[in-house]
Amino acid sequence: MTLAAAAPQGFLSPTGVEVAFVLVGLVTFAAAIVTVTTKQLVHAALWLVVALGGLAAEYLLLTAEFVAWVQVLIYVGSVVVLLLFGLMLTKAPIGRSPDADSGNRWAALTVAVAAAATLVWVVVDAFRTQWIDLDAPQGTTSVTGAMLFQHWVLPFEALSVLLLAALVGAIVLSRKSEEPSDERVRDAKAHARDDAEAAADKEQR
Amino acid sequence: MNDALDVALRLLVVFAVFLVLPLVIGQTEHKVMAHMQGRLGPMYAGGFHGWAQLVADGVKFAQKEDVVPAGADRRIFQLAPAVALLPYLLVLVAIPIGPGEGAVGEVVDAGLFFVLAVMGVGVLGSLMAGWASANKFSLLGGLRTAAQLLAYELPMLLTAASVAMAAGTVSLPGIVEAFEWWWLPWQIVGALVFFVAGLAELQRPPFDMPVADSEIIFGAYTEYTGLRFALFLLAEYAGIVVLCGLTTVLFLGGWHGPWGADGLGWVWTLLKTAILAFLVIWLRVSYPRLREDQLQKLAWTTLVPLALAQIALTGIVKVAIQ
Amino acid sequence: MPPIPGSGLAKGLAVTLRTMTRKTVTAQYPDVQPELPPRTRGVIGLFEENCTVCMLCARECPDWCIYIDSHKETVPAAAPGGRERSRNVLDRFAIDFALCMYCGICIEVCPFDALFWSPEFEYAETDIHELTHERDRLREWMWTVPAPPALDASAEEPKEIAAARKAAEKLATQQQTEAEAPKAEAPKAEAPKAEAPKAEAPKAEAPEAEAPKAEARKAEAPKTEPGEGKQ
Known part of the structure; x- marks a missing residue:
């Protein structure tokens, strides 16, 4: 990436893009919180759409157009559809589900905070105070493709193999003669499809 | 200021196209379907061969009461038609109808991905409608919609990827720029798979299991009335416009024509789109509905392998050429 | 020979396309009156x-x-002395x-x-x-x-016409015999002659009934x- 670190940039006079970034970020964050706290299951799935869409918007603001559209394609277009499909098969009522709370609230919160802290730490450690100039697009398809297949080929292929393994595993699970339980088979199938799509999508690059 | 005016003008034109073309296709469907069944179709509205039938339908829909079922999830129920319709408007912005900057609403770098991603979002509207209606038929329709989307999204993406590989770009104008006539036989399998999968994603007959009226009334749209129902119908016809336009751009060479006159490229695009739209109607009249298991079987055992074969062929030819 | 795969699909498309090029069967009733069969029960x-x-x-x-x-x-008696x-x-x-x-x-x-x-x-x-x-x-x-x-070409003559014709023929023969007789009675013969065309009238109407x-x-x-x- 081309980093223009020469001129130190101030944080006090934000540009329009930066303001938008922060606002979209807040919306995404709020939507994510509602997703995990709402007692209406399908609403949670739909708030997840908002959160994922917000993320795509953030990518767009960072000029990573390709990643943004893939985000929409895979997560909003497929994963959420899959989620809703699964929810429709359950007895999720319209309105509040009284038993939507799992009781692992604190454990989940701990894991979430830890994960967030790790990610933030990784990003902060990697970039420090570097200033990336967004006027020259940084995330166009060709740039992303070149990066992916020149610098990150090995992880990419490893991920592909992982997904393939998941796919094969799902098929094996669903073919078993003594059925585990309906739900697990369905989940496995769902993941298989999901993974197949993700893999297919990766292949396109 | 000039830029703002330019953008506003482009959006206005796209919006006008978005409102007019689906109605034209709807009217064509009325008449073509009627004549294919030995009927005349609408004859009164507007005077000349019922040309204003869909306008009259719109007025009727607008006058109807907007009913929300008592048990429904009100807000989601009311939001669903917008979620179903808006993506197609967005997609239309990115489809180029002629060469150059002037003939596309907005040049999107990863246009192919943008189009496919946003089209996938439209299905969320049907799912929301199906779930929020508090009606078992709607729920079944929603389930079928989701299953169909999952099955047919994959071949559609794969064939689109094949074209992107052939052109070496994912920008829609870029793909048409790179088009050569011999792509037609080269990508013909991909084109067929793409078109069929697109039909299935739009839930058009013969892939209209999610709205099979003889089984589940009107699927996810059963509880809708008035303007919201009209919006769902409009979304279907806008979907036809988008699918036909996209197939034209990706596989039929968009504005390229056998005797290409400069400046008339958009005529070729519209002509090809119109022919494809006629094909959509023709298929609807000719074929009976596929059963749910046949639907899934067609996608997973026929279209996906065909799409993969097309990708392999594209890759081989591409390497051989270079 | 087994059928070519997909030929059924093509046939389906052909049927609808052919129908589209043919005349429709829609009856545009209020605008165009229907062609009703002759014995319609309206x-x-x-x-x-x-x-x-x-x-x-x-x-x-x-x-x-x-x-x-x-x-x-x-009704009063037709002839005097008759019964009511x-x-x-x-x-x-x-x-x-x-x-x-x-x-x-x-x-x-x-x-x-x-x-x-x-x-x-x-x-x-x-x-x-x-x-x-x-x-x-x-x-x-x-x-x-x-x-x-209209009656069938080889049908039996309608009763009314047959009766009228018989009467006319009778008159004609009568006239002939009278013509051979002294011509003083000629005016008497004129009157029955005038009736003859009347009797023929139903015959003349027959072609009209055809359309x-x-x-x-x-x-x-x-x-x-x-x-x-x-x-």
């Missing part, structure tokens, strides 16, 4: 001059939808088309040809009571009754039928 017309109030139609009607009222009148005759006079004749099932039994059963089928069918009403057509309305329908279809047009019907009906009624 509405029942009453030729009340023929009615003798025998009540057969009302009695045979399975729906009991025919209402008839009448009274008796005495009594005859039935029709007061009311009504058919309730809300009840009628268009079986046509009344028309079949009428011994005096007072009831006829008319092809008119546009008499829907917004009030069911108005579907009871009274005598004058039923009489009006008579104007729409088409002329009877039963509504206009022709209307013009014809009043001319012929009242004449029959007096007989």
Whole structure:
């Protein structure tokens, strides 16, 4: 990436893009919180759409157009559809589900905070105070493709193999003669499809 | 200021196209379907061969009461038609109808991905409608919609990827720029798979299991009335416009024509789109509905392998050429 | 040879495309009147001059939808010293088309040809009571009754014409014999001669019946039928 670190940039006079970034970020964050706290299951799935869409918007603001559209394609277009499909098969009522709370609230919160802290730490450690100039697009398809297949080929292929393994595993699970339980088979199938799509999508690059 | 005016003008034109073309296709469907069944179709509205039938339908829909079922999830129920319709408007912005900057609403770098991603979002509207209606038929329709989307999204993406590989770009104008006539036989399998999968994603007959009226009334749209129902119908016809336009751009060479006159490229695009739209109607009249298991079987055992074969062929030819 | 895969699909497409290029079968009814077959059962017309109030139609009607009222009148003796005759006079004749099932039994059963089928069918009403057509309305329908279809070329001669022809031939032979006789009786022979064309009249009408047009019907009906009624 081309980093223009020469001129130190101030944080006090934000540009329009930066303001938008922060606002979209807040919306995404709020939507994510509602997703995990709402007692209406399908609403949670739909708030997840908002959160994922917000993320795509953030990518767009960072000029990573390709990643943004893939985000929409895979997560909003497929994963959420899959989620809703699964929810429709359950007895999720319209309105509040009284038993939507799992009781692992604190454990989940701990894991979430830890994960967030790790990610933030990784990003902060990697970039420090570097200033990336967004006027020259940084995330166009060709740039992303070149990066992916020149610098990150090995992880990419490893991920592909992982997904393939998941796919094969799902098929094996669903073919078993003594059925585990309906739900697990369905989940496995769902993941298989999901993974197949993700893999297919990766292949396109 | 000039830029703002330019953008506003482009959006206005796209919006006008978005409102007019689906109605034209709807009217064509009325008449073509009627004549294919030995009927005349609408004859009164507007005077000349019922040309204003869909306008009259719109007025009727607008006058109807907007009913929300008592048990429904009100807000989601009311939001669903917008979620179903808006993506197609967005997609239309990115489809180029002629060469150059002037003939596309907005040049999107990863246009192919943008189009496919946003089209996938439209299905969320049907799912929301199906779930929020508090009606078992709607729920079944929603389930079928989701299953169909999952099955047919994959071949559609794969064939689109094949074209992107052939052109070496994912920008829609870029793909048409790179088009050569011999792509037609080269990508013909991909084109067929793409078109069929697109039909299935739009839930058009013969892939209209999610709205099979003889089984589940009107699927996810059963509880809708008035303007919201009209919006769902409009979304279907806008979907036809988008699918036909996209197939034209990706596989039929968009504005390229056998005797290409400069400046008339958009005529070729519209002509090809119109022919494809006629094909959509023709298929609807000719074929009976596929059963749910046949639907899934067609996608997973026929279209996906065909799409993969097309990708392999594209890759081989591409390497051989270079 | 096994069929080519997909040939069925192509055939389906061909069928619809071919149908599209053909003429449609849609009847544009209010704009274009339908071509009705000659014996269409639209509405029942009453030729009340023929009615003798025998009540057969009302009695045979399975729906009991025919209402008839009448009274008796005495007719003074035709010749002096003769006996007075009594005859039935029709007061009311009504058919309730809300009840009628268009079986046509009344028309079949009428011994005096007072009831006829008319092809008119546009008499829907917004009030069911108005579907009871009274005598004058039923009489009006008579104007729409088409002329009877032409006889078959090799058919037996109709009774009326045969009778008239026989009479005419008789007259002709009589005239011939009289012509051979002294010519002083010539004026007497003129009168029967004048009647002869009248008798031929039904024959002349036959070709007209072959092309039963509504206009022709209307013009014809009043001319012929009242004449029959007096007989």
